[in-house]
Amino acid sequence: MGRIIYGMLTSLDGYIEGAAGASQWSGPKEQLHRYFNEMQRNIALDIYGRRMYEVMRVWDTYDRDPSITDFEREFAHFWQQTPKVVISTTLKEVGANARLVSDDVEAAARALKAETEGDISVSGAELAASFGRWGLIDEYQLFVYPSVAGGGKPYFAHGVPLDLKPLGSERLPEDVLLLRYAPAG
Template sequence: MEALMGKMIYGLLTSLDGYIEAPEGVDSRWSGPDEELHLYFNEMQRNLALDIYGRRMYEVMRVWDTYDRDPSIKAFERKFAQLWQQTPKVVVSTTLQEAGPNARLVGGDVEAAARALKAQTDGDISVCGAELAASFGRWGLIDEYQLFVYPSVVGGGKPYFAHGAPLNLKPLGTERLPNDVVLLRYAPA
């Protein structure tokens, strides 16, 4: 019998100068996907076995818990909300007291918990949050880095690669996506 082993992927939209968030905070004017790109992300979400979030990113994404109830949203947004709700989630936090639907909290020995999740999961695991991904990378858990590079320069903010241990990466490929976004894929060298 083949052992389970999840593939951990850290992927986010980033500006051309490497930021996932503008200096003022989240700013969708430079990174908001149109329908065609959103459909691409919908397919990615459909194929995930698990999402692992840091607290801040989870709090941003919680909008999808109820967004599908808004009658004014577009069909592709409603579908993403439904897919997001269906995907099991783990939230790494020492400050949250509870997590939303289909989510559970992990605190304490995060490295041990992450290793166990990877070993127990069959399929792709999305790691969401720059600081969380930096820790997972230091522990050798990230299998692939996906930079969805948006053709815009924001001049500062929160970087895709959080400060920490240096990484040596090898390219896995590139893909041109809608909205003039280029997907750059890397694995640890």
Template sequence: MGRLIYAANISLDGFLEDAAGSLDWSVPDEEVHAFWNEHERGIGTSLYGRRMYETMRVWELDDWLADEPAVVREYAGIWRDTDKVVYSSSLGEVSTARTRIERQFDPEAVRRLKEASRADLSIGGATIAAEAFRHGLVDECVLLLCPVTVGGGKPALPRGVPLDLELIDHRRFDNGVVFVRYAVRNR
């Protein structure tokens, strides 16, 4: 059975993106990118909301990768080798391989997907992750706290959903980013 892991870069004040929708403040350096590569290697299926999928699909393209560091090019391969489910009622079609659209988030279907999976699953995007948290589907949180406050934007964790978390791992990176991994105890 696979675990459902909510993984995100977040600002120190708790946001996934700033008020303008930007993620520029969370671009990882090579050390952090290598961490994400290792984390993503264990993921068999990624669950995305539409906006997160639209952000992530750049990894399907090769044209911009030629001049990037090896760690960035490596991530593209990892991302491409992962199955992807996009939850969207408005997206007409997907533009990446190994990707399917689900028109609504069905908690029971996600439970069955977890039960049938030999690898862990990840969930990305605040709105879709909030649904997974509300339905007790998230097993772990992997958060990289970026040393910046953005003052507002899209909250990383769902509002109105109390979570009982147990710290199971942590690490400090040279650039000031702090990794924390929590088990969700009140699923």
């Protein structure tokens, strides 16, 4: 059985996107990027909502750009190799190494967790909120940048109460603090 992890970069005040709707952080620098590379290397399955999948699709071909760094090329390789499931009712097709789920999402998510060995990454705030309501998330990882967004899209969906227990914290490059939590129940 897999272990589902919801992890996102967040501001100190808990937002994954600024008020303008876009990430307020530029891409991570080399050391933090390499940390994320290792995380991606160890992911057995990525599950995306439509919007997050469309953002991440850049990695499908990014490694063909001769101007990118070796650590970006490495991430692209790991991302391309990781199987992906995209949850969407609006997409009609997805790219390489991905499959689309449009119906009975909760049953599909439970089946994916049951049939996957290793860590499963779920990305997209709305999708993660649904997984949380269904009791499917095993770990929440907040990669907290030392900045305040002042508003925007929150890491945790409004109106979805959670009792959590701390699993630990770690200081990462770029003064990012990783906070890890599990559901308390």
